[in-house]
Amino acid sequence: MPTTTFFTPDVRFQFHQGTKEQCSCAERRRITANLRSRIEPEQRLWKLSMEAASPKFAKVGLIVFLFLAVLVSAATVCSFSELVHLVNSGALEQTVQTLLSR
DSSP: OOOOOOOOOSSOOOOOOTTSOOOOHHHHHHHHHHHHHHHSOOOOHHHHHHHHSOHHHHHHHHHHHHHHHHHHHHHHHHHHHHHHHHHHHTHHHHHHHHHHHO
């Protein structure tokens, strides 16, 4: 089954001969853009998801993301402070000596 679609316009195109009348580029682009929009469905995923997503869902997602970012930052600070405490107290050295003596 071929995946291409054939498009035959309802209006017949007339070709101008010589330098009779020249069309401006803006008109050509507009006609091409109109034909493309009728032929091809939108394939850009980010544009489709922007149209489908509701603003309320986006706000909830942003709030959840910010909450998780604060939670990760707090966990990182706590972990770093525990690491500093272990290095300064000598508990890490005692653990390594105990493991090596076995």
